[in-house]
Amino acid sequence: MSDLVLMAVVFVASFLIGYVLISKVPQRLHTPLMSMTNAISAVTIVGALLVFALPTTTLERVLGAVALVAAAFNLVGGFAVTARMLKMFKR
DSSP states (O other): OOHHHHHHHHHHHHHHHHHHHHHTSOGGGHHHHHHHHHHHHHHHHHHHHHHHHSOOOHHHHHHHHHHHHHHHHHHHHHHHHHHHHHHHTOO
């Protein structure tokens, strides 16, 4: 099994497991859950940066860049939404 196929299988499995788990979370717990996903996105960013530190193929570099952009977008958006939600509870 090639590395690309293995990475695709891990991606699809993590997507499906994440979707199932998050869909079962009550709405009142979404803000703490979003804060946790910000930490996971930070780990994804570190992993994507490690892809650029190793000798890789062009396809792997493109996938690493896509992962980096998606995780950064999720990280920034997650912090913005979390800050906005917490601001609602201040008087």
